[in-house]
Amino acid sequence: MRKIIAIIVLSVLVLTSCIEEDVPGLQNTSVSLNFKHDWDGTNVSNTDFNSIQYFNENNDELSIEKLRYLISNVTFHKSNGETIVVEGYNLVDVTNDENLTYVLPDQIQVGTYSNVSFTFGFDNTDNIHGAYTDLNSASWDVPGMLGGGYHFMQLEGKFINNVASDQGYQYHTIRAVDNTDPMNLVFQDTFFTVNLGEVIVHNNSSVDVKMNIAEWFKSPHQWNLNDSNSMLMSDFNAQIKMYDNGQNAFSLGTVN
């Protein structure tokens, strides 16, 4: 009898020993964020870059040559107040058509969420100077003299200035810093939370996140590129205005 039991036990072991993955839970699923871009409703991709064709609120005509930005800590909010934070970040690189889809590293429970949010940039806990090898390799860091950490966004291109010449602009957002006294830097937070609103997560959900690039130049500060176009990283007031304007740049698109 003991031999029969031993054979049965071994048989079970044979049948189960090579199963490497757990049977996936029925309630958890993969979720991806797809980053879409437009200029006041007109789709923008890297094929639209390098051509001066967009008008901002100030009627400056401009092109886009580079657009990269960082989002982090996607969070799912339940109506009961519970939150699920997906630690991690994604450097959206529109210029090179890379990371436009961010497959969240964690599985998410299927269901209805009262809000899905993420951080634009890094919060101060995550914004650790030199800590991320992939971001260092992408030359995404901020000089130590400006407090270090990482860029939040790099938007670059050219505009037609007030003497009718093409001129470059570099709309780079970082944590605002007043470096008037290099030995006593004064910071103001400019990362912000983007709230997308209610999202119903299905199996293998795909969530479109839209950025209206024009919003960065629109409201509440009508951006005049003739006045502010370069060396904005160390411009404390410019960083605060960028932060203000970015609040309305993102919205929820299609959810599948």
Next chain:
Amino acid sequence: MKRALGILIVIMVLSCSKDDTSVSKYVPTPLALEIPSLFEQKIISPVIPFNNPQTIQGVALGKKLFFDTILSADHSQSCASCHAPETAFTDASQFSGGIDGDFGNRNSMPIFNLAWNYDEKFFWDGRVFSLEHQALQPVENPIEMHNTWEQVVDDLQAHSEYPNLFQLAFGTTTISSELATKAIAQFERTLISGNSKFDKHLLGTATLTPQELNGFNVFMDETKGDCFHCHGSDNNPLWTDNVFHNNGLDAVFTDIGLGEVSGDPADNGKFKTPSLRNLLFTAPYMHDGRFNTIDEVINHYSEGLQNSPTIDPLMKKVAEGGVHITTQEKADLKAFLLTLSDHEFINNLAFQN
């Protein structure tokens, strides 16, 4: 009963085995890259193709090929003729002469840290993907080695040593251009430069002078040099973004660089950002070697910028010729740049013939 148990145990063992048991065959000895600790800390891993792993025998073969004039049609030039160790694997000429005395229109590029070229686009204009494919071109370029790979393979195959060296590196005496360039690429990936004074400063084993530190601040200051957006930083020891930019050299292009490769006029006048390591050894500078000194390069960015439709937005104040840093700032910046010189690299016997 014992027999049944034995069979079950054998089934258990075999059923979990993912690899077929194969007849033992020759495998060259793996060779890990010697990655500087700063690189380990700061940036992501180097690119090593899965189908061309680094091996002791492959690197040795690649080194021999790199320094062997057998690759050129008249057996007068090797890779090292234009990529010499003492000049950080470039040469001192504006344009390098080929075997027929012809000259191209591009400056020979230095060779180091190429395994960290993540996009794997090589040459000034990025026309070739992968280091292995890059190594194919100079041999057949009529203004360089002016040979054919068929001839090279014949010569190598008839050589007294090479068939055996290919056997050791790749397990076959049948030589091909694919295997030859794989070996050369393996050797080139070992050419790692990561031991400059500035590297030691970051590791706490060297101290920069006040002038060198001032120069680093000019380099990192967006309102002054603003070099870091394209040329790395204390967090990116490659000192290049390996991306293509129009850095304001010309108002009218005689060489359109990346634009020739991509066919996109928006890429006209763009060339790969070179690393700022080892500038002490790599003059002249720029894709066409137009600047003989580091001072000339700094002057270009300070007040010599030329406007054109594709100039990079990071080339600020182009209407005024540049950002106009002071004479003292220029001297400081140069002092900093020279701290990126890696004397150990150019004197490393492992990299020499």
